[in-house]
Amino acid sequence: MISREFAKFINAITYDALPENVRELAKVSLLDYISCTLAGSRSEIEPIFMDLVDELGGNAQASIYGTNVKSSVVNAALVNAAYAHVLEMDDIHRLAMYHPGIVVLPAALAIAERDKLSGKQLIEGILAGYEVGIRIGVAINPSHFKIWHTTGTVGAFSAASSAGKLMGLSVDELTNALGNAGSMAAGLWQFNIDASMTKPLHPGKASVNGILACMLAKRGFTGAENIIEGAKGFGTAMSEAPDYDFMIRDLGKVYEFLGIGIKIHSGCRHTSSSVDGALALRNAHQIKPEEIERIHSKTYELGMDLCGAIFPQNIPQAKFSIAYCVACAFAFGRCSMEEMNMDVVQSDAIQELLKKTTVSVDEGLERDFPMGYASIVEVTLKDGRTFSEFTPHCTGDPENPVSIDVMKDRFISMTNGIISNDSQTNILRLVDDLEQMQDINELIRYLC
Numbered sequence: 513m514i515s516r517e518f519a520k521f522i523n524a525i526t527y528d529a530l531p532e533n534v535r536e537l538a539k540v541s542l543l544d545y546i547s548c549t550l551a552g553s554r555s556e557i558e559p560i561f562m563d564l565v566d567e568l569g570g571n572a573q574a575s576i577y578g579t580n581v582k583s584s585v586v587n588a589a590l591v592n593a594a595y596a597h598v599l600e601m602d603d604i605h606r607l608a609m610y611h612p613g614i615v616v617l618p619a620a621l622a623i624a625e626r627d628k629l630s631g632k633q634l635i636e637g638i639l640a641g642y643e644v645g646i647r648i649g650v651a652i653n654p655s656h657f658k659i660w661h662t663t664g665t666v667g668a669f670s671a672a673s674s675a676g677k678l679m680g681l682s683v684d685e686l687t688n689a690l691g692n693a694g695s696m697a698a699g700l701w702q703f704n705i706d707a708s709m710t711k712p713l714h715p716g717k718a719s720v721n722g723i724l725a726c727m728l729a730k731r732g733f734t735g736a737e738n739i740i741e742g743a744k745g746f747g748t749a750m751s752e753a754p755d756y757d758f759m760i761r762d763l764g765k766v767y768e769f770l771g772i773g774i775k776i777h778s779g780c781r782h783t784s785s786s787v788d789g790a791l792a793l794r795n796a797h798q799i800k801p802e803e804i805e806r807i808h809s810k811t812y813e814l815g816m817d818l819c820g821a822i823f824p825q826n827i828p829q830a831k832f833s834i835a836y837c838v839a840c841a842f843a844f845g846r847c848s849m850e851e852m853n854m855d856v857v858q859s860d861a862i863q864e865l866l867k868k869t870t871v872s873v874d875e876g877l878e879r880d881f882p883m884g885y886a887s888i889v890e891v892t893l894k895d896g897r898t899f900s901e902f903t904p905h906c907t908g909d910p911e912n913p914v915s916i917d918v919m920k921d922r923f924i925s926m927t928n929g930i931i932s933n934d935s936q937t938n939i940l941r942l943v944d945d946l947e948q949m950q951d952i953n954e955l956i957r958y959l960c
Contacts, residue, residue, distance in 0.1 A: 514740040515694075517760045518669075519686035522640045522677050524764065527632040527947070530639060534767050535947065538638040541603060543919055543943050544774055545617040546577075546959065548602045551849060551926040552595030553578025556827070557712060561591045574622035577959040578930055585622040589671075589719040593618040594712040597663070599849050600831045601926070604773050604781050606885055606909065608649025608666070609657045612772070614715040615667035616641030619723050620674040624952040629678055631949030639769060641674030641722075646768040648740070651759045654882055655752035657814065664699020664714030665750060671722020679726050689725040691735020694746045696721040704818060707829045774908035774919065777847045779830075781906065782815040782885060783837040789889035789901035790841035796899075801843045801861055803893045809834050810874035810888040812881040820871050823863075830857050838889060839865035849926070885909075931958065 527535070552558075553576075565576065570584030576591050583591075596602055596614040603613045620637040623629070649656075649666045656662060672693035676686045698717070703710035729735065739745050740759070747754035777787045786809050793799060811819070811834060824830040830837075830852055840847040843861050856862060877886050884904050892898045905911040924936055931939075935958040942955045949955065 513687075513737055514756060514759050515690040515737055516683065516687045517763065518644050518673065518690060519683045521763050522644065522673050522686055523681075523683050525636045525640055525677060527636055530635070531767070534639060534769060535635055537770060537772065538635045539943050539946050540774070540916065540919060541613050541638060541642070541772065542617065542634075542946065543923055543940075544603050545596055545613045546939060546943070547923040547926040548599060548614070549577045549592050549596040550930050550959065551601065552598045552712075554930060555595065555598045557594060557598050557709065561594055565591060573626040575625060575956050575960050580960055585626055586720045586723055588622045589618040589723055590716040592621070593719040594716040597712040597715045599852065600779050601775050601849070604775060605646045605649065605768070605771050606773060606781070606882055607653070607771065608646045608662060608768075609653045609882065610645060610649040610662040610666055611715065612642045612645050612667075612670055615663060615671045615718045615722070616645070616674045618715070618719040619671040620678055621952065621956070622723070623675050623678045625956050627678070628951045628953060631946035631952065633678060634952055635946065637674040637678040639767075640677040641670040642769040642772070643763075643767060644673040645670030646771070647759045647763070650768065651755040652747060652751035654814070656750050659701055660750055661699035661701055661711070661714050664718050665697040665746075667699075667715055667718025668693040668697045668721040668725070671719045672725045673722070675723045675726045676729070679730060681726060681729060685726075685729040687737055688733065688735040689722075689729035691737055691739040692728060692733070693722050693725040693735075694739035695736065696725065697746060697750075701818075704828075704832055707826055709828065711828070771910055773906060773910060774914055776907045776914060776918075776922070777837065778849050778852050779837045779847055780819055780832045782811065782819045783832075783834045783847075784906040784908075785885050785887040785903040786811065786834045786889055787837050787841045787847045788907050789887055789903040790838045790891075791845065792901045792903070793889060793891055793899050794842055794845060799842065799891065799893065799899075801865060803895070804842060804865065804868060804891060805894045806892040807835075807838060807842070807865065807869045808890045809838055809869070809871045810877060810890075811871065812878040812886070813873050814881065815885070815887075816871065816873045822866055822869055822871065824857055827852055827854065827857070834871050834887075835866055835869040836862070839869065842891070880904075935959075
């Protein structure tokens with residue numbers, strides 16, 4: 513009964529027993545989430561979701577970040593999760609093929625704000641949600657990811673784990689919550705083929721579903737105890753070869769949470785190492801866009817499947833185009849939020865580079881996937897010189913980490929013009945001292 517084992521683990525988590533590196537990573541994850549959510553609150557989906565919240569109504573329990581609006585915990589989690597994912601800058605676990613922060617933290621912070629919980633309690637909730645979700649994600653992939661968006665499916669388990677911990681659910685209640693979260697798990701990749709806006713809805717609904725499952729469990733509503741490994745359960749339905757043993761192996765002793773990666777570039781993670789490679793070539797050889805004759809990017813099969821399109825027709829496609837993200841790196845020396853707009857996509861500079869670009873699958877990169885989201889970028893200049901860059905791990909992966917100073921600078925850059933300089937300073941201070949905070953509302957006030 514895997515759900516019950518997870519429930520026992522969640523119930524037993526205490527801040528004092530957590531290793532220092534786990535505690536510190538929880539703070540990094542929180543800062544990453546805040547950065548992404550506030551930046552996303554100024555995206556194209558903002559008026560749609562705010563209009564929806566106005567129609568849904570709800571008790572003023574939790575804040576929607578970047579606004580002065582408070583709504584129900586489920587509405588706040590829905591909107592904040594969607595904001596956090598829309599710019600494709602949020603954290604990722606590559607083996608789980610999963611963005612955990614954007615489902616865990618919307619649920620955790622909404623409950624913590626409503627119930628005036630402490631920073632230590634929030635850290636416990638963060639660990640619960642990340643660890644359970646990552647373990648399930650690793651165990652069901654890579655086959656799951658062919659059709660299912662892990663952030664939408666596994667996210668429901670993560671959100672229930674985090675919300676359940678913070679709501680003080682018993683082992684039985686947590687088991688029921690996980691059972692019903694699993695029954696609501698959903699999220700299909702068809703949105704990528706159709707280039708629709710759906711993707712940020714997945715973490716929003718996953719976060720909401722986790723909270724709903726916990727609210728129901730607290731009221732005695734039961735869920736399937738064998739939802740994960742049962743004959744008609746999650747693993748059977750959504751994976752070709754689920755590794756149930758891995759899910760609970762060394763649970764509470766080995767923290768898969770520590771495998772989290774941070775995204776420095778905007779766009780799908782499967783574009784990131786290619787951007788790293790293009791930037792390395794640009795900087796090493798002082799390459800100017802007008803000097804380029806040809807660009808060839810090599811990736812693995814999943815990278816090609818999701819991100820192989822050359823000419824994006826809209827922003828969702830741009831975020832999922834290795835060619836576009838690499839072109840931005842060569843043209844501007846970056847692939848950031850600013851490049852994710854149609855003026856840049858349609859610019860002469862980018863269109864000229866895209867005409868010179870090809871993308872293909874490399875057998876060696878495919879053999880190494882998903883242990884590394886590696887890439888090879890080759891550029892040929894008009895003078896005949898050819899340069900190549902192999903990038904085994906993306907910037908921000910555990911093997912190629914970024915410093916906390918980089919994370920702080922990234923936060924400032926992503927939130928400039930959205931919150932005041934004073935709020936930025938206070939958020940950094942409070943996240944640094946999260947374990948000292950007695951009421952998470954000390955932090956929330958600066959997010960609005």
